[in-house]
Amino acid sequence: xxxxxxxxxxxxxxxxxxxxxxxxxxxxxxxxxxxxxxxxxxxxxxxxxxxxxxxxxxxxxxxxxxxxxxxxxxxxxxxxxxxxxxxxxxxxxxxxxxxxxxxxxxxxxxxxxxxxxxxxxxxxxxxxxxxxxxxxxxxxxxxxxxxxxxxxxxxxxxxxxxxxxxxxxxxxxxxxxxxxxxxxxxxx
Numbered sequence: 001x002x003x004x005x006x007x008x009x010x011x012x013x014x015x016x017x018x019x020x021x022x023x024x025x026x027x028x029x030x031x032x033x034x035x036x037x038x039x040x041x042x043x044x045x046x047x048x049x050x051x052x053x054x055x056x057x058x059x060x061x062x063x064x065x066x067x068x069x070x071x072x073x074x075x076x077x078x079x080x081x082x083x084x085x086x087x088x089x090x091x092x093x094x095x096x097x098x099x100x101x102x103x104x105x106x107x108x109x110x111x112x113x114x115x116x117x118x119x120x121x122x123x124x125x126x127x128x129x130x131x132x133x134x135x136x137x138x139x140x141x142x143x144x145x146x147x148x149x150x151x152x153x154x155x156x157x158x159x160x161x162x163x164x165x166x167x168x169x170x171x172x173x174x175x176x177x178x179x180x181x182x183x184x185x186x187x188x
Contacts, residue, residue, distance in 0.1 A: 043096030085182035105182035
């Protein structure tokens with residue numbers, strides 16, 4: 001647990017959709033081989049994929065999950081709407097990492113399409129790095145200065161964009177493939 005912050009896990013059971021998206025991403029990488037290189041090092045990253053119709057079946061499922069999260073966990077006081085901002089893909093071969101970074105918008109999302117064993121954990125840093133938080137870690141096993149998450153196919157996460165996060169080196173022999181995105185929320 002990171003005190004004062006939400007890290008929401010969700011799971012999608014859509015192997016056919018995942019496979020279609022993976023096939024599309026590899027085709028797109030072949031056609032657009034230059035990486036956008038933002039947080040990604042030694043891998044391939046492309047931004048602003050939210051308008052690609054090949055990704056719509058998956059983005060529709062992500063929207064349903066985010067709406068469920070907003071209604072069930074955030075308990076809105078007013079009617080809200082949200083929209084997916086920059087949807088980007090990451091194909092990270094062995095040796096690839098994501099350096100520490102934050103996103104724009106209100107929430108960051110990540111969804112794992114392919115995640116072999118030892119492909120690099122997602123690390124999310126506690127923004128409250130202070131003596132009191134350090135003291136709390138000595139008293140409570142559930143309080144951490146950093147949350148590490150093992151990527152699992154079909155699993156994703158939403159968390160506030162202010163949380164600094166990174167991805168460890170892919171030590172597997174296969175590509176780790178994920179979609180990340182920014183979500184903005186506003187009153188209707």
